[in-house]
Amino acid sequence: MKQRDTHQWTVQDQQLFQRLYKQYKNDFSEYLKFFPQRTYQQIRCFYYNQIYKYRKTNNALDEQKIQQQQADSAKRATQSSPVNTQQPINPVAIIFDSVGGSTLTLAEMISKELYDQGISYYFIDLRTYSIEQALATVQSCSKFILGSPTYNGSMLDSLKKLIQQLIYQKLHLNKKFALFGTFGWTEAAVNDMKTLLVKDGTCFVGSVVTKSEEVLNNLKAVKDLIFRLQLENQ
Numbered sequence: 144m145k146q147r148d149t150h151q152w153t154v155q156d157q158q159l160f161q162r163l164y165k166q167y168k169n170d171f172s173e174y175l176k177f178f179p180q181r182t183y184q185q186i187r188c189f190y191y192n193q194i195y196k197y198r199k200t201n202n203a204l205d206e207q208k209i210q211q212q213q214a215d216s217a218k219r220a221t222q223s224s225p226v227n228t229q230q231p232i233n234p235v236a237i238i239f240d241s242v243g244g245s246t247l248t249l250a251e252m253i254s255k256e257l258y259d260q261g262i263s264y265y266f267i268d269l270r271t272y273s274i275e276q277a278l279a280t281v282q283s284c285s286k287f288i289l290g291s292p293t294y295n296g297s298m299l300d301s302l303k304k305l306i307q308q309l310i311y312q313k314l315h316l317n318k319k320f321a322l323f324g325t326f327g328w329t330e331a332a333v334n335d336m337k338t339l340l341v342k343d344g345t346c347f348v349g350s351v352v353t354k355s356e357e358v359l360n361n362l363k364a365v366k367d368l369i370f371r372l373q374l375e376n377q
């Protein structure tokens with residue numbers, strides 16, 4: 144049984160709560176993962192105290208967002224670069240490899256979600272970029288989403304080399320990492336990538352792993368991953 148929590152909700156707590164509200168609405172069990180020191184009842188109570196305020200703010204924000212999206216979609220029609228150039232500052236790096244196309248499909252789902260949320264990104268397919276080109280491109284990135292299928296019981300060599308170089312060049316320090324991968328029968332690539340990456344100074348936020356034939360069923364998991372990647376102080 145959890146102790147009753149007598150602490151106030153700090154400003155940071157309230158900001159986090161508001162972001163969780165946008166994602167999870169009244170799914171309180173999700174909030175518990177972010178506020179493990181609080182009880183379900185405390186979260187529920189705080190939620191119903193805040194909901195009216197949030198709805199009002201969100202309606203105003205939604206109107207701004209619709210106008211922005213209309214302007215963005217006009218721009219997007221003329222874009223051919225693999226880089227979303229709307230917000231070139233500090234983009235997210237999606238770096239992946241794929242042989243048969245399943246991991247590519249997952250990478251595309253991730254990039255579409257980033258695009259829809261107005262988050263800029265580099266889309267780096269290691270079939271067309273060398274490791275050196277990839278590393279040169281992502282110097283300014285603070286968030287990485289790395290993907291590999293499982294082949295012969297592990298990740299592809301290209302991802303292994305990339306991660307080794309990231310570490311060797313100390314590009315992994317104080318960066319956030321999310322991972323994705325596809326597999327046929329026993330997932331291994333993402334686990335192995337995580338083992339390589341999890342070192343001092345690396346923040347691992349989560350992963351999306353799926354069987355190749357189920358890739359398209361992972362939209363919610365993709366949204367969730369990006370949400371976690373964008374959360375501050377996680």
Ligand SMILES: Cc1cc2nc3c(=O)[nH]c(=O)nc-3n(C[C@H](O)[C@H](O)[C@H](O)COP(=O)(O)O)c2cc1C
Binds near residue numbers: 244294297325331
């Ligand atoms: C030669 C070969 C080896 C594979 N080895 C594994 C394996 O060890 N474990 C596994 O779960 N799936 C394995 N698979 C299945 C792939 O992981 C799966 O089809 C994956 O989605 C392929 O991703 P891609 O289409 O992006 O290349 C293998 C497939 C092939 C063709």
